[in-house]
Amino acid sequence: MRKEKVSAIIGESHKLMNQVVTDTASILSNANFVYKIDELLNERNITQKDLASMTGMRVGTISQLVNGKTGVSLNKTQLIALMVALRVTKLSDIVDLELPQDVLLKFQKQQAEWLLDKEMPIELKEMHRNNILKANNL
Structure with a gap:
C-alpha cells in the first residue's frame, strides 16, 4: 500500500484545474490518497507486467500506481479495467x-x-457561496 499526500496531487494538477476545484480539494490537503494495487498484486500472485497486459495499460503506469508516484492520473475506463x-x-x-x-x-x-x-x-454553505463568487470572477 502506497500513500500520496493530497497536497502533492493538487500541486501536480493545479495547472489543469480551475481555482475553485483546487481550493475545494485543498480542504483535504492533509489527507492521503492510498494506492492498494501492490497488495492486490501480491494477494493474486501476479506481476505488474501481468496486470499491464490484462488491462492494456502501460507497465510504467502500473509501476507508478504501485509506487504511489505523484502525478499519475487514471480515467474511469482505466479504473474499470483494473477492477x-x-x-x-x-x-x-x-x-x-x-x-x-x-x-x-x-x-x-x-x-x-x-x-x-x-x-x-x-460550513459547506459558506464554501458553496465563496466558490460561486470565485467562479464568477474567473
Missing part, C-alpha cells in the same frame, strides 16, 4: 482516501446531520 482484471467490486479496493481523524469525524457528523435534517452544513 475487472483484479476482480474487485469497489473502487476503494484499488484506491482510497485516508482522512485525518478530526476531518473524518467532522465529515461523518455533518453528513449524518445533513441526511437527518436535509439542511446543508453551514
Whole structure:
C-alpha cells in the first residue's frame, strides 16, 4: 500500500484545474490518497507486467500506481479495467482516501446531520457561496 499526500496531487494538477476545484480539494490537503494495487498484486500472485497486459495499460503506469508516484492520473475506463482484471467490486479496493481523524469525524457528523435534517452544513454553505463568487470572477 502506497500513500500520496493530497497536497502533492493538487500541486501536480493545479495547472489543469480551475481555482475553485483546487481550493475545494485543498480542504483535504492533509489527507492521503492510498494506492492498494501492490497488495492486490501480491494477494493474486501476479506481476505488474501481468496486470499491464490484462488491462492494456502501460507497465510504467502500473509501476507508478504501485509506487504511489505523484502525478499519475487514471480515467474511469482505466479504473474499470483494473477492477475487472483484479476482480474487485469497489473502487476503494484499488484506491482510497485516508482522512485525518478530526476531518473524518467532522465529515461523518455533518453528513449524518445533513441526511437527518436535509439542511446543508453551514460550513459547506459558506464554501458553496465563496466558490460561486470565485467562479464568477474567473
